[in-house]
Amino acid sequence: MAKSASQTIYVLNGPNMNMLGTREPEKYGRATLAEVETLCRETAADFGLDLVFRQSNSEGELVDWIQEAHVNKAAGLIINPAGYTTTSIAILDALLAVQMPVIELHITNIHARESFRQNSYVSKAAKAVMAGFGVEGYALAITGLAGMIGAKADN
Numbered sequence: 001m002a003k004s005a006s007q008t009i010y011v012l013n014g015p016n017m018n019m020l021g022t023r024e025p026e027k028y029g030r031a032t033l034a035e036v037e038t039l040c041r042e043t044a045a046d047f048g049l050d051l052v053f054r055q056s057n058s059e060g061e062l063v064d065w066i067q068e069a070h071v072n073k074a075a076g077l078i079i080n081p082a083g084y085t086t087t088s089i090a091i092l093d094a095l096l097a098v099q100m101p102v103i104e105l106h107i108t109n110i111h112a113r114e115s116f117r118q119n120s121y122v123s124k125a126a127k128a129v130m131a132g133f134g135v136e137g138y139a140l141a142i143t144g145l146a147g148m149i150g151a152k153a154d155n
């Protein structure tokens, strides 16, 4: 049987995620963002998915990339909005404007932390939310998204 065209997923990371590895390691762990990207690439490859992986400290750049995912007909998007989770109506609106499954991801369990971290705008556009699994959550989120978009694990 002919192999179907590969699907692309986006994994976007918000402000301060470039500091992973040294940033509050007792909360966020010691893996660097580069190591998280490798984990994501390996997991995406297991499902035959192409991956776009990015990080920005700028709200507008994240909005541009969400729109880019739409233009490029991405099959789905995972976003760790970090500090923009609870402030950015612009990111929420961008996510609502794209026709693809969106997964919100947090390394930590935001519900066990300060109350200001818990009222997520992004959740209003998310099909699923992943929080508290550490960086392994990225692999779990890609696995869940793969199921949503019908991508099967390569054997």
Ligand code: DHK
Binding pocket: 015, 016, 017, 080, 082, 083, 084, 085, 105, 106, 107, 108, 109, 110, 117
């Ligand atoms: C990351 C951040 O930078 C915080 O602003 C969020 C999130 C939690 C995380 O757990 O990945 O509150």
